[in-house]
Amino acid sequence: MTPEVLRISHVSKIYKMDGVTFTAVDDVSLSIRAGEYVAIMGPSGSGKSTLMHIIGCLDRPTEGKVEIVGKDISRASDHELARIRNTSIGFVFQQFNLLRRTSAIANVELPLVYRGINGRERHSFARNMLVEVGLEEKLTNFPSQLSGGQQQRVAIARALVTNPQILLADEPTGNLDSKSGTEILDLFAGLHKKGRTIILVTHDTTVARQAKRIIRIADGKVIEDKKVSRT
Secondary structure (H helix, E strand, O other), X not given: OOOEEXXXXXXXXXXXXXXXXXXXXXEXXXXXXXXXXXXXXXXXXXOHHHHHHHHOOOOOOOEEEEEEOOEEXXXXXXXXXHHHHHHHEEEEOOOOOOOOOOOHHHHHHHHHHHHOOOHHXXXXXXXXXXXXXXXXXXXXXXXXXXXXXXXXXXXXXXXXOOOOOEEEEEOOOOOOOHHHHHHHHHHHHHHHHOOOOEEEEEOOHHHHOOOOEEEEEEOOEEEEEEEOOOO
């Protein structure tokens, strides 16, 4: 059996503001194994974004336990969380989050700078990732010279350049036209076939059905967890 890359046990996230208590994530338990392609789906306000922040080590749970690749990160220090984000999780966001005055290849190199990788190796790794996502002819282009779909490909290459155990994508087609969105989902499918573990967070049923498993969230709770059947 393939190993788990993520285990969440009875996790809750509770916010208190002006004397009012709000539970964004409510006693959620789930696990994801290496090589799975999972969509976490729910409407705005369902708790899926809060859950994504906890999975991505961007926030801590109020209650419960979170294990990333076997390590309990529930009470990890800020330094430990930053290290896990840089080594174990690759992020893809709806807004791309590219440095505007920096070339495609330099954007992809950035996570390797934080790891202290030397310039020649950084360049080689980044180039290889851009080739993998189909941008071998756009290495020196700036984001303003790229289409939305191409910018998202750069962001995916950047997320993968550290070879993370989890690729965490938040509404990755949300800012794209339908053709570019389909191309990005095809790219994710190809990465999954190569063994990548992908967690896709979305409100869109059509996007979610590209995954192999859908976890539905409502009112902070998991209301459904099922494999996707292909007809």
